[in-house]
Amino acid sequence: MLVSESTAIPSSLSCSLELDPLLRDLVEKKLSLKRNVTAMATELRDARNRLASQELLLAQEIEARKFRNELDGFRSQLPVMTTLLHCSYLLGKLNDRNNSMSEGEFPVNNLAEQLNHLEKCLESRDPTLRQFKDCYSLRTESDITDAFARVAFDNDDGVAKPGEDIRALSAHWVNRSKELESQLDQHRRTAQELKRRVMRLELCILEPYGNSIG
DSSP: OOOOGGGSOOGGGHHHHHHOHHHHHHHHHHHHHHHHHHHHHHHHHHHHHHHHHHHHHHHHHHHHHHHHHHHHHHHHHHHHHHHHHHHHHHHHHHHHHHHHHHHHHHHHHHHHHHHHHHHHHHHHHOGGGGHHHHHHHOSSHHHHHHHHHHHHHHSOGGGHHHHHHHHHHHHHHHHHHHHHHHHHHHHHHHHHHHHHHHHHHHHHHHHHHHHHHO
16 A cells, blocks of 8 residues: 555654664554554445445335335236226116116006096096906907907997097007016116126125235
8 A cells, every 4th residue: 555645754753763773663653553544444434335325225125125015016906996996887887777767667657547547538438438447457359359349239339439449549558568567677687687796796806805905
């Protein structure tokens, strides 16, 4: 290691050192110790710089590892979140369908009220047409035709033509009412089945997720 100017031997001591070997040896040891202290201070400063750099790298590594763990956790939860969002969408569609079905109940009830009103009007116009109510409850078209034929036979010819019109109108309303009721029942069954499937899907998703959290 090179000797600095501050560690050089003064010229005033050169003569004394030549005369006293012990003093010379002491001065050399002092200068060597000073050089060693200077070197140790430099090494200590370098070591502190390296330690600071390592601490910075360690902090960055810890932060990066924490971010990776959070990212992995988010990725593992992403399918669950996506499925739950899809379940919420299905429930929304199911509620919309239920609302549509509720709105569809009004035409069916309205048709029933119109049929009842028609029966009352027929009974008030002609008591002999009360058999129309019995015809309404018959199951087959042939039974309805036979019943109206009996009405036309028991009364004058003027009753037969209105009876046919009434029969056609009543049959149309009855068929339409049955059709709407059938569609309504089908929608209800479909809605209930969808609701059960969505609930089962939510349970299958949330059960393992809850166990992993616990």
